[in-house]
Amino acid sequence: MTYTYEYPRPSLTVDCIIFGLDETGRLKVLLIQRAKNPFKDHWALPGGFVDMDEDLEAAALRELKEETGVENVFIEQLFTFGTPSRDPRGRVVSVAYFALVNLAEHQLGADTDAQDVRWYALDELPDLAFDHAVILETAISRLRGKVRYQPIGFELLPDSFTLTQLQTLYETILGKDLNKRNFRTKILKMGILAEDKMLRGVAHRPAQMYRFDQQKYDDYLKKGFNFEI
Amino acid sequence: MTYTYEYPRPSLTVDCIIFGLDETGRLKVLLIQRAKNPFKDHWALPGGFVDMDEDLEAAALRELKEETGVENVFIEQLFTFGTPSRDPRGRVVSVAYFALVNLAEHQLGADTDAQDVRWYALDELPDLAFDHAVILETAISRLRGKVRYQPIGFELLPDSFTLTQLQTLYETILGKDLNKRNFRTKILKMGILAEDKMLRGVAHRPAQMYRFDQQKYDDYLKKGFNFEI
DNA sequence: TCAAAAGTGTTTAGTTTACACCCATGC
DNA sequence: GCATGGGTGTAAACTAAACACTTTTGA
Numbered sequence: 181m182t183y184t185y186e187y188p189r190p191s192l193t194v195d196c197i198i199f200g201l202d203e204t205g206r207l208k209v210l211l212i213q214r215a216k217n218p219f220k221d222h223w224a225l226p227g228g229f230v231d232m233d234e235d236l237e238a239a240a241l242r243e244l245k246e247e248t249g250v251e252n253v254f255i256e257q258l259f260t261f262g263t264p265s266r267d268p269r270g271r272v273v274s275v276a277y278f279a280l281v282n283l284a285e286h287q288l289g290a291d292t293d294a295q296d297v298r299w300y301a302l303d304e305l306p307d308l309a310f311d312h313a314v315i316l317e318t319a320i321s322r323l324r325g326k327v328r329y330q331p332i333g334f335e336l337l338p339d340s341f342t343l344t345q346l347q348t349l350y351e352t353i354l355g356k357d358l359n360k361r362n363f364r365t366k367i368l369k370m371g372i373l374a375e376d377k378m379l380r381g382v383a384h385r386p387a388q389m390y391r392f393d394q395q396k397y398d399d400y401l402k403k404g405f406n407f408e409i
Numbered sequence: 410m411t412y413t414y415e416y417p418r419p420s421l422t423v424d425c426i427i428f429g430l431d432e433t434g435r436l437k438v439l440l441i442q443r444a445k446n447p448f449k450d451h452w453a454l455p456g457g458f459v460d461m462d463e464d465l466e467a468a469a470l471r472e473l474k475e476e477t478g479v480e481n482v483f484i485e486q487l488f489t490f491g492t493p494s495r496d497p498r499g500r501v502v503s504v505a506y507f508a509l510v511n512l513a514e515h516q517l518g519a520d521t522d523a524q525d526v527r528w529y530a531l532d533e534l535p536d537l538a539f540d541h542a543v544i545l546e547t548a549i550s551r552l553r554g555k556v557r558y559q560p561i562g563f564e565l566l567p568d569s570f571t572l573t574q575l576q577t578l579y580e581t582i583l584g585k586d587l588n589k590r591n592f593r594t595k596i597l598k599m600g601i602l603a604e605d606k607m608l609r610g611v612a613h614r615p616a617q618m619y620r621f622d623q624q625k626y627d628d629y630l631k632k633g634f635n636f637e638i
Numbered sequence: 639t640c641a642a643a644a645g646t647g648t649t650t651a652g653t654t655t656a657c658a659c660c661c662a663t664g665c
Numbered sequence: 666g667c668a669t670g671g672g673t674g675t676a677a678a679c680t681a682a683a684c685a686c687t688t689t690t691g692a
Contacts, residue, residue, distance in 0.1 A: 181415075182413050182415060183414050183415075183416065183417040183418070184411050184412065184413045184414075185411065185412050186411060187458065188412040189414070189418040189419070190418070190421050190459065190461065191418055192418065192419050192421065192502060229416065230419065230502075232417045232419065233493050234493065235491065235492060236491035236502070257488060260465065260486065260489045260504050262421075262459070262464065262465035263464060264461075264462050264463065264464065271461055271462070273459075273465070273504075275489050342644085343644085344643075344644075359681095359682070359683070359684090361645090361646080361682090362682065362683085364645075365680095366681085379644095380690085381690095382642090382690070383641080383642065383643085383690065383691040383692065384641080384642045384643040384690055385643060385644040385688060385690050386689070386690065387645090388644085571671085572671085572672090573670075573671075588654095588656070588657090589672085590674090591654070591655065591656085593672075593673090594653095594654090595653095595654090598653095609663085610663095610664085611664080611669085611670080611671095612663060612664040612665065612668080612669060613662070613664080613668080613670040613671065614661055614663055614670065614671045614672075615663070616670080616672090617671080
């Protein structure tokens with residue numbers, strides 16, 4: 181079966197940039213190792229062709245699940261990449277989506293298109309296929325921007341977390357140290373955290389754990405906000 | 410001449426949302442009246458099909474020029490719209506771009522695809538073709554967001570302008586009144602404006618006019634900034 | 639008792655918000 | 666001289682930034 185058109189058409193794909201935090205607080209990105217040419221054996225962002233009757237976002241979620249096993253994530257459109265030379269197979273335009281997830285909550289599993297799936301630390305990236313290094317750079321910039329006006333971090337951390345964990349995450353994303361006193365004051369003043377149990381069994385003073393309070397967060401958003409840290 | 414592929418492919422288009430300020434300070438958007446079906450005679454955003462060897466941004470600028478006569482503008486990618494039902498001709502995915510221009514600096518001219526080209530005030534919009542009302546809404550939200558962390562307005566106003574003009578623009582975009590004293594203090598403290606001549610011949614105290622100082626603006630950006638008004 | 643990380647007090651500088659007032663012009 | 670917008674002074678409230686200190690635990 182073939183498909184014929186009066187004018188030429190580019191192929192349309194989606195790619196996913198999924199960021200996760202590992203146990204030690206390092207920011208990682210989800211990559212697959214390609215099983216087919218072009219770029220066989222290279223690492224790449226999960227993604228693939230959009231079906232004819234499928235929403236772009238649905239295509240991204242489908243490919244993500246098929247190639248990596250990751251599902252139930254909130255994705256957000258990042259940018260559309262369409263430089264004519266970006267794919268050796270011909271003109272391929274790709275709509276990129278990104279998401280933040282708690283790495284520990286997702287089981288990885290490669291399928292036929294991918295030989296392997298893995299979380300890579302951002303400072304230990306392999307060479308990436310196509311223009312995926314550029315796409316990833318774009319996603320990192322967006323993440324840095326987003327953190328300034330939205331309470332990122334809750335998606336990345338476990339349900340219950342300490343303020344030090346949250347601060348470390350912000351420091352990782354922003355790439356700079358923050359003042360403990362001021363960070364705590366600011367975050368708590370937002371009133372979007374609820375106290376949870378204490379973190380005990382550590383060789384230092386037990387930490388108060390918090391959960392993200394969705395109700396209070398919604399109220400906070402309505403008032404207009406500023407997450408500048 | 411026809412083009413045959415092994416798998417079906419969506420069509421790819423670009424659309425442009427061009428905002429301009431008129432003499433009286435109203436925010437307007439550039440629309441064309443379609444000369445062809447579908448949606449013949451309806452008003453729509455300028456746009457069209459992407460050529461096979463053409464960058465997305467180049468396609469947007471080409472279509473903009475062809476359909477409206479507007480050229481030499483900085484466009485920025487807004488979002489990609491791909492709901493399967495958005496175009497009655499079949500699956501059409503559209504990459505939307507937006508720009509801010511000084512309306513007075515651009516001469517309008519319709520071509521064959523458009524019967525007419527016109528600036529429409531945002532509160533007097535006609536029914537729009539396709540999902541262009543949704544695209545426009547998205548662009549307005551982006552504009553409101555952008556104004557908070559970037560010195561928008563300089564593209565929209567003439568080279569030389571008064572602070573009241575700038576304040577009125579911000580009030581228009583944000584949809585709320587701002588305090589004159591505080592607006593002036595904040596904008597001037599940024600140090601990105603240079604004094605120009607006085608605005609004379611008006612029936613009130615002459616106003617100091619300013620120009621946007623590109624050099625100082627670049628310095629300001631390097632330091633990190635906050636355009637929250 | 640010590641190391642390690644949690645958590646608090648407080649001062650200072652700077653920013654934001656709000657309101658009231660004066661200024662220069664053309665008609 | 667008055668209507669019209671341009672432009673300024675200043676007090677009070679709030680935030681941000683910096684730094685030093687106390688607390689609680691396990692080993």
